[in-house]
Amino acid sequence: SQQGEEDPQALSIQEGENATMNCSYKTSINNLQWYRQNSGRGLVHLILIRSNEREKHSGRLRVTLDTSKKSSSLLITASRAADTASYFCATDEGGTSGSRLTFGEGTQLTVNP
């Protein structure tokens, strides 16, 4: 079963607007990662935030992590049509799991030109 739950399931915005996606999880984690998937094929790693971090930035991406609420959010600022994709959060529980990732169901983002 999937640990992560993401909302919204689908998001449609206009180019230039900001997009916010949320992820909730159930167990303690070592870190949380966000991935992007185009056209239902390979995933690309976007950003990683460790359990002792609260916020992280990478270019137009901003990730927050609230371990007390077991939730994370991904903000994409000044969106572009090329940002259209599915976005997944994935949790790494660390320990003996071998950095096995547990993925959420994903948010389908559509950025309209």
Add this chain to the structure above:
Amino acid sequence: GAGVSQSPSNKVTEKGKDVELRCDPISGHTALYWYRQSLGQGLEFLIYFQGNSAPDKSGLPSDRFSAERTGGSVSTLTIQRTQQEDSAVYLCASRSGGGSTEQYFGPGTRLTVT
């Protein structure tokens, strides 16, 4: 190659046939993962290899599924007596090991069982 490669990219098979899916990880990566993604869904963990350790098979859905990794590099996922519910995209990922937890994904194999 620079990235993870998988073959075939697409596979159509008849129910009851066996299939083999191949993954070539990034050279030097010690960890290799197989995931399955059904249409419109998230990724479901199947199996994990780390170096010479026994693989973590806890995600394999049935005994029809098996995987091996030869020489610590190439991996093959085998599905015996395929069923229609096996239809999905099968994704392979590798990780460099050590302190890195970022996984690098291949393009996947789309399996259709008719």
